[in-house]
Amino acid sequence: MTAPECRADEAPHYRIEFSADPKLPACDRASSFEAMLDSHVSEDVLEPPASRVLVMHIGRTSSGTYTADVRIESLEGTTIGEPQHLEYPSAVSCFEVLYNAAFISATQMGAFKPPKSKRDGAPLVHCPEEQPAPAAPPPNAVRKAAPSTTRVTGATRPAVLEPRASRTMRVQVGLGGMFSLGMAPEALGGIQAGVVARWPKLWSVELDARWTPAVETRPIGPTIVEVTTMSAVAAPCFRPDPFAFCGLLVVGWRQESTVNVIDPNGGGVPVLGSGARVAAESPPLASRFTLRFDADVVVSGAHWRSTTRRFDFGAPGPVSVTFGAWLFASL
Incomplete structure (x- = not known):
């Protein structure tokens, strides 16, 4: 058998x-x-x-x-x-x-x-x-x-x-430079810092802070006007390495002031917008460092004119584009 x-x-x-x-x-x-x-x-x-x-x-x-x-x-x-x-x-x-x-x-x-x-x-x-x-x-x-x-x-x-x-999340901190078109009447350059929480399954959340120093913008006759900006960005991201695709929420402040008049004056306006980011990350440098390059497109929900007294030197358009370069370190 x-x-x-x-x-x-x-x-x-x-x-x-x-x-x-x-x-x-x-x-x-x-x-x-x-x-x-x-x-x-x-x-x-x-x-x-x-x-x-x-x-x-x-x-x-x-x-x-x-x-x-x-x-x-x-x-x-x-x-x-x-x-x-x-x-x-x-x-x-x-x-x-x-x-x-x-x-x-x-x-x-x-x-x-x-x-x-x-x-x-x-x-x-x-x-x-x-x-x-x-x-x-x-x-x-x-x-x-x-x-x-x-x-x-x-x-x-x-x-x-x-x-x-x-096997839990890991944290990165970064510092970099940025260049923006549309945040003010003139192009602005500044610095940015951020922290990223990354999970193994392709997801991350990033918080960034940006600041642009005072820059002379379009003069109002003989009057010189300076503009500076500061903003915070929250970005949940999908990260199919080496790329990242993110949604953005931006809150910030734009400050204006006249600088060559007897009675200097100025004011500020809030910034609120949302948008998207595309980023590319380099292979690791010395195991724990990486370079990243990104581009943000943000649409503001409300727009403004100058708040510098009765002067009107123009307002940014509804869309701003920001390019950034970063150096990140894993903690």
């Missing part, structure tokens, strides 16, 4: 929990990692509902070596199989680290196992769940065999991921 052939259940589906050291913004590419992983798996195992969690963390040692920690968990948090800890030379790029980590992750998920087939006439029974077998790492990776601890530059550390706190 032929023994019944066992049948494996449908391949388990996975939810991805990806994180990277805040000092490695170039490696913090969750969408790129998932795309690479998806190219290796043969079924829609990344579609919900998930029965397991693939946890991936990219880090770096004090000597500059990249690390990749991979483990599979149940939804209750129990580790399934053997966690993998890999190290990559400091000379490789984040792309190579992500590609190799995706390969190892797919192997842990059992992506390269041959499918089980049904023999004619043989009944199918349920198979006990098999643990994914570890595979040899691809080139440039050095696999650590110890399942619980591994030796890194003389220090013993767990061969699992860092604590979950490292």
